[in-house]
Amino acid sequence: MPIGHPRGPPYNEFMITELGHFCLILAFLTACFQAIVPLIGAHNRWQGWMMSAVPAATLQFLLTLTAFGALTVAFIGSDFSVRLVVLNSHSVKPMLYKITGVWGNHEGSMLLWVLIVTLFGGFVAWFGSALPDSLRARVLSVQGAIAVAFFAFILFSSNPFLRMAVPPFDGQDLNPLLQDPGLAFHPPFLYLGYVGLSMSYSFAVAALIEGRIDAAWGRWVRPYTLAAWIFLTIGIGLGSWWAYYELGWGGFWFWDPVENASFMPWLLATALLHSAIVVEKRESLKSWTILLAIIAFGFSMIGAFITRSGVITSVHAFAADPERGVFLLAILAFFMLAGLTLFAARAFEMQAKGVFGIVSRESVLVLNNVLLAVAAFVVFVGTIWPLVSELFFDRKLSVGAPFFNLAFTPFMVVLGLILPVGAIFPWKRARLQRSLRPLAPAFVLSVAVAVLIWAMQTERSALGPIGFFLGAWLVSGAVVDLMTRTGRGGGRLGRLRRLPRADWGKAVAHAGLGVTMAGVAGLLAWEAEDIRVAQVGERFEVAGYGLTLRSVREIEGPNYVAVQADVALDRAGVGFTVLQPEKRIYPVAGMPTTEAAIDNGFFRDVYVVIGDPQDDGGWVVRTYYKPFANWIWGGAILMALGGALSLSDRRYRVAAGAKKTQAKAVAAK
Structure with a gap:
């Protein structure tokens, strides 16, 4: 041309x-x-x-x-x-x-x-x-x-x-x-997390080739793994937020294969971070940490394969090209086989130096790793089982939220229970009664919160009280962990300010997990849904809120046309906002999208979606009452903030360099 x-x-x-x-x-x-x-x-x-x-x-x-x-x-x-x-x-x-x-x-x-x-x-x-x-x-x-x-x-x-x-x-x-803005920034953050795990893999394989895995290696690999974990947390949070407000279903997580493809590396990266701490502090769990680094990157490549091969259907997969899928599968097989072969060859050299008792921080971190790894395996089995069933049994089936909720939730409950305990236990050996004594007020507070929630709720579901117990337990446990590091006597506030950022980061991240757990439990336990055909001018109530469909009109955007509604929201007859849900059509792509209107609050969201017109002149209106929805993403922000605080700890930048300088000085002498 x-x-x-x-x-x-x-x-x-x-x-x-x-x-x-x-x-x-x-x-x-x-x-x-x-x-x-x-x-x-x-x-x-x-x-x-x-x-x-x-x-x-x-x-x-x-x-x-x-x-x-x-x-x-x-x-x-x-x-x-x-x-x-x-x-x-x-x-x-x-x-x-x-x-x-x-x-x-x-x-x-x-x-x-x-x-x-x-x-x-x-x-x-x-x-x-x-x-x-x-x-x-x-x-x-x-x-x-x-x-x-x-x-x-x-x-x-x-x-x-x-x-x-x-x-x-x-x-x-x-x-x-x-x-959409959420999806505009979701992939870059997700990729920074996915691909960042390649650095953990590179450190693991390089250490296997060199035959040197020690405390210094644990300190060197942690910042890169932590950075990947932070980005992955932000990316998953953005994706969940986008699914919540954009797809019009009112859900924050659907156990979709693409969602699972990012969640599995996150679980393994979380385990890797905790096991690397043991390598750095105690020179134990070396083999397990190297294996986790290899497998975590492997699962990030499995995610790329799932989203691009077309073997598993998803609402937001990138491509469905079997030829590309085979190429990606070959890359996955090569790097996994190379890493695992090296691991097998060097396994006998990775002897643990530190010994520890059954009751110790090391033991709790081992249990933490087992729970996270098994949880990731459960998600993996549920994700690929439809493919396995079709290939080997000639049966088409789907694995949905009921399976994942039933199989995955117990691991998270146990994980939530042990995190504050592990954070407060000393290294090597702990006295159970003495170590748990500072957590007694946190436990009593958490039980009180659970009892209060149980008394307030109308339906006798255990999900809400258990979720809020775990949330209060994790948040109060994080506070206790910080306070125990300041010692006793006066001046504790000053010592608290001088604590290393890594200690603050751990506490904030654990508290963020507690907030997210409470948000998920509250939303699932007490959400309300209403689907009806509403006439213009009609008022109806959902979960104590009044909604009035005032008008519906057509509007034109830069590259779409839309039907936009005005829905007045009131409480006990007192109006306080007007929501404007839209249903858009993009003429070039020929595809409709739903733009939900959400009145956000600290304790609840009111979520409205406008649907299709009806023959009698009414419009389909879907309304959702979503309690504690924003706690889910607020907790994710806290987890990422905690990771950033830990990453900013100057010990990551100074100690390794000091060790090398010292080693060179000794060599020179």
């Missing part, structure tokens, strides 16, 4: 797109270099070869960033000579969704995936000077090998820079469900 074709891109945009494609190929070649040369250098102790990993990781990131930027320019400029832009954009789409359209599809999301792989490798290159040179070289080589696999996947089966032979005048638009 000539450059001057009226439907072709401007010359500058054409060149930028080609530059992006060229940089992607160069990044692939750089990753090949990074995967091989530093590894050979570390084996032979060739300093120059080992140090080549640092500029290679930097160059690889910059090249990938340039490729990603070029694709973003193509979307912003509506370059319809690029096939991906045609399939996922439109000239009248709002600018925010033009940008987010870059990763709102399979090819662009995989480019974002590999960009984050190179970003984490860059962090080790830029801030890993405290690491031994041989370990850093091996870590970057493994990270480079991961990048090689995904660059190959992109270039040979999912190239985002493919051209159209005859560019159309306009695009086919992005999936309307993805044209």
